[in-house]
Amino acid sequence: TNGQAAADGSVITVFDDPSNFNVKHALQNTWTLWFTKPPSGKQDWSELLKEVITFDSVEEFWGIYNNITPASELAQKSDYHLFKRGVRPEWEDPQNKYGGRWSYTFKNSKADDKAWLDVMLSAIGETLEDEGDNEVMGVVINIRRAFWRVGLWTKSAGQPPKKGSKEAADVEAGNADREAGKKRLEKIGKRFKDYLNLPEQEQIEFSGHQDSAHSGSSRAKAKFAV
């Protein structure tokens, strides 16, 4: 009967018939899932980073999620990265040059699949930021020997407006907030913390990629926290 329903132009969702539906739910962005393989020799990190798949619908996300290794079963030194299409999940990508990340480290060795799923859903569902914020680049999970960590990469790092820019002139004239960029990131960070279901007293930390790159490790001093 669904074949007939489709023929008369009516809408069949995946909830009506998972093997014979004719509409799907668009995501606001197209996303690419990347995987970092644990090193087995002397490869560069960038050689270990592989694109898995690119998708743009809710249905397709679940097809992938239901058929790929859960984070809790990944080997040490693996990462999943879920980034907007066209952005490589590396500091070196020019689109990440002025960016930073919120992150939180869980001090147990086995990743919580539900927490990582919630983070991915907040990214693809576009509930981490408000329309026009245009900050979210992607989310990442790192699996390590004695901990696992989730991160949220943003386009900016809360820098005050550049001297001579229109924004700086607005701040000078008292028409704009010098801290607007930082406040926008803090709002996004609070939502990220909520999705991680962390107790209020726990803090997630933000650091700029440039600071992290210069310190030579990902343990750069946090610029701010929520």
Next chain:
Amino acid sequence: KLETNKRVEPAEPTPGMQSLKSARFLEVKEEPKYPDGFKSPNPALNLGGARKARTYDKDFLLQFQGVFKEKPSVDWDTKVKETLGPDEPASARAPASAR
């Protein structure tokens, strides 16, 4: 190419895979009637925006988890193994169809 070994993957896409490919995107203003027991996306997230697609809350998205389980493609398991699996020496690597 010759394929004498028995296949380990189905050769044909399943109806679900084909539906995913051929289905059209719902429009932002379109509100399909979902079957009983399924919720629409939280309308508070979708008021008056100029976004080109909807914003979806977690509860809405989780409803799909047990519903859509199709692999993205017929060769998905091989692809996952190659991308996520441990590195094999190049000599041990054979074309998927001959495994």
